């Protein structure tokens with residue numbers, strides 16, 4: 001599968017290849033700040049399928065786990081574009097709102113629901129985790145030669 005992405009001002013665009021390993025709502029406090037009140041919605045793509053054009057602004061912080069999280073956004077319009085973590089450099093977490101509609105992507109999981117505000121409505125059909133879920137399996141190496 002292949003997708004395209006575009007921020008609100010068009011300064012940042014992307015092509016996204018491959019199938020996301022998970023699509024998650026995240027209700028952690030940092031995501032509530034990024035999203036303006038509710039959850040972020042994120043499609044986790046293999047990093048080697050993500051090609052970004054344009055200049056990103058970034059903000060990095062050390063999470064409770066000790067991993068460094070980096071959020072990227074368009075410096076021109078503020079559209080959240082993606083996030084990545086030092087714990088899983090082989091993935092990019094693409095904000096669903098950045099991906100051009102229409103597309104067939106929808107969340108399957110809600111994480112950090114323990115941090116959600118009391119008014120939050122989280123669909124029952126999603127897999128729920130009150131905090132961080134187990135990491136998705138690493139993508140199979142695409143081009144590495146077989147070991148000798």
Ligand SMILES: [Zn+2]
Nearest residue numbers: 007009074077
């Ligand atoms: Zn922009």
Ligand SMILES: [Zn+2]
Nearest residue numbers: 026027028031
């Ligand atoms: Zn979050």
